[in-house]
Each structure stands twice: as structure tokens, then as C-alpha cells.
Amino acid sequence: MQIHISTNDGVPIYLQIVNQIKYLVAAGRLGPGEELPPIRVLAEQLLINPNTVARAYLELERAGIVLKRHGSGTYISDAGSPLARRERLKILHQRADALLAEASHLGVDLPGVLDLLKERDHNINRSNK
Numbered sequence: 001m002q003i004h005i006s007t008n009d010g011v012p013i014y015l016q017i018v019n020q021i022k023y024l025v026a027a028g029r030l031g032p033g034e035e036l037p038p039i040r041v042l043a044e045q046l047l048i049n050p051n052t053v054a055r056a057y058l059e060l061e062r063a064g065i066v067l068k069r070h071g072s073g074t075y076i077s078d079a080g081s082p083l084a085r086r087e088r089l090k091i092l093h094q095r096a097d098a099l100l101a102e103a104s105h106l107g108v109d110l111p112g113v114l115d116l117l118k119e120r121d122h123n124i125n126r127s128n129k
Contacts (some may be wrong), residue, residue, distance in 0.1 A: 001030065001037065005046050009033050009098040013048055017056035018063075019091050025065060032078040036066060054061075087110060 001094040003020045005013055023028040036042070039057065042044045043050040057074050103113045 003042070003046065005048065008102075010101065011094065011098060014052050014056040015047075015088055015094075016040065016061045017042075017046075017053065018093060021056070022063075022065060023088075023091055026091075030076050032076055034076045036074045036076070 001021075001024065003017055005011075005016055009016075021030065022035070030036075030122075036057070037045070039050050039053045043053045046053070057066065057068070061068055061074075064077060066074050068074050099113065100110075102110075108116075
């Protein structure tokens with residue numbers, strides 16, 4: 001499981017973890033019953049405080065995405081695996097907000113951002129063929 005943390009986008013680290021795990025579940029890259037890394041292991045990999053990972057796992061548990069099995073670990077729940085379109089859009093909304101905020105700080109207007117997205121989409125779709 002690959003999680004990437006950014007300290008520059010203004011999104012709290014625990015939310016970055018939550019959003020990325022939700023994305024991995026929605027994309028089918030984490031399936032029902034798969035075990036997440038132990039809190040301390042993930043914290044060491046990401047070079048962050050274990051309490052941050054624990055908070056992310058708690059949020060995921062509250063959302064029904066994961067189940068904690070006391071003494072056994074944290075697993076993707078059977079019910080949490082197909083995330084609704086609403087949840088996927090929520091993740092994209094957060095990323096769009098971060099992109100627009102950064103573009104504003106860099107002096108790039110909306111048409112410039114749209115041109116960049118179209119260019120990146122073209123490049124990605126061309127390389128996938």
C-alpha cells in the first residue's frame with residue numbers, strides 16, 4: 001500500500017491518509033478483508049507520529065471503511081469496499097480545492113489551470129495507449 005504525504009497542500013496529514021485509503025478502496029486496489037499496516041509500521045514508513053495514523057484509522061472505522069479486530073489488526077470491511085459515487089466525488093472535491101488554492105498562490109488563473117488539466121489528460125491518455 002503506497003501512501004504519499006504532502007506537507008504543502010494544507011490538508012491535515014490524517015485526512016490525507018483517510019482520503020488515500022478511501023481512494024484505494026474505491027479503485028479496488030484494497031479489497032474486503034485486506035489488512036492495513038499496523039499503526040506503528042505505517043507511522044514509521046511515513047515518518048509521522050503514530051497518533052496521526054491512529055486518528056486516520058479511527059475516522060475510517062467511523063465511516064465503515066475498516067474494521068478493527070482487537071489484537072489482530074485493521075481490515076477493509078466487506079460493507080465499506082464499494083464506495084459510493086458521492087464519496088469518490090468528495091475526494092475529488094478536496095483535491096480540486098487544494099489545486100485551486102495552490103494555483104491562486106502561484107498566480108495561475110482558472111483558464112490556465114483548465115489548460116494544464118487538459119494537457120495532462122491528453123498526455124496520460126496518450127501514454128496509456
